[in-house]
Amino acid sequence: MPAPVPPAPVPPAPVSPAAMLKAIYRHPVKGLSPEAVEVVTLEAGAFFPGDRLYAVENGPSGFDPDAPAYRPKTDYLMLMRNARLAGLASRYEPETATLSLSLDGHEAVRADLSTADGRAEVEAFLTFYMGEEARGPLRLLTAPEGFRFMDSRRSGFLSLLNLDSVRDLEARMGAALDPRRFRMNLHLEGWPAGTELALEGRHLKIGEAEIAVLKRTERCAAVNVNPATAARDLNVVKGLMAAYGHTDCGIYAKVVRSGRVAVGDTVALA
Numbered sequence: 001m002p003a004p005v006p007p008a009p010v011p012p013a014p015v016s017p018a019a020m021l022k023a024i025y026r027h028p029v030k031g032l033s034p035e036a037v038e039v040v041t042l043e044a045g046a047f048f049p050g051d052r053l054y055a056v057e058n059g060p061s062g063f064d065p066d067a068p069a070y071r072p073k074t075d076y077l078m079l080m081r082n083a084r085l086a087g088l089a090s091r092y093e094p095e096t097a098t099l100s101l102s103l104d105g106h107e108a109v110r111a112d113l114s115t116a117d118g119r120a121e122v123e124a125f126l127t128f129y130m131g132e133e134a135r136g137p138l139r140l141l142t143a144p145e146g147f148r149f150m151d152s153r154r155s156g157f158l159s160l161l162n163l164d165s166v167r168d169l170e171a172r173m174g175a176a177l178d179p180r181r182f183r184m185n186l187h188l189e190g191w192p193a194g195t196e197l198a199l200e201g202r203h204l205k206i207g208e209a210e211i212a213v214l215k216r217t218e219r220c221a222a223v224n225v226n227p228a229t230a231a232r233d234l235n236v237v238k239g240l241m242a243a244y245g246h247t248d249c250g251i252y253a254k255v256v257r258s259g260r261v262a263v264g265d266t267v268a269l270a
Contacts, residue, residue: 021186021261024036042258044257044258051185054143056126058136080221089105160186165193166179182250199213214251214252
């Protein structure tokens with residue numbers, strides 16, 4: 001008989017110890033690979049720097065760049081339905097608006113997304129690569145000023161993942177989980193598992209910046225995709241529900257005080 005699984009942790013009062021920022025990720029193109037950075041400058045009221053700047057429309061969606069509005073993520077290529085996206089390694093250079101896509105270690109396309117020709121190059125490659133998963137013409141959309149291609153209407157401006165919560169879920173599922181599955185911006189180390197889920201409405205100081213926690217992050221089938229292999233190899237959503245009775249992992253927040261944030265910074269209640 002397998003050893004019994006201990007009860008799910010009860011989120012403790014989030015007072016101490018402080019956590020540490022272990023990693024920072026941005027996701028320039030919705031559904032494509034995350035990019036690790038060492039330092040970002042967060043601006044009050046603004047989105048996370050370099051995050052969800054582009055999305056690939058999977059057939060006509062009605063998105064209007066002159067009147068941008070939230071559209072369901074199913075209008076775009078995304079991991080919940082298009083696991084093969086994880087087989088591409090992407091890299092975005094914000095200084096030149098250049099996106100490169102590599103497959104099996106070989107660069108397949110490099111294009112300037114600020115030009116119509118560059119966007120067409122990316123669209124042509126993705127049309128070939130996605131095959132029957134393309135429901136119609138694939139169109140690379142650019143987020144207008146003040147807009148980003150977020151997953152929900154209330155998903156906030158940046159996201160945080162507690163690595164100890166990921167480890168607790170690993171133990172309960174009996175499987176290793178790459179934290180990049182969860183596609184969050186800030187990875188934290190040092191809080192007991194579940195601590196972050198009790199932070200709604202609280203303020204946190206990270207480096208020079210201050211953020212306000214908005215809500216818990218409800219997970220979808222995108223987290224079932226292994227970012228290293230592009231295989232839908234684990235049902236992480238089911239694992240969350242079995243372990244904790246909910247499918248939340250991570251939190252969304254907004255920036256309330258601007259400042260520099262770097263890997264190694266302390267994260268504590270403000």
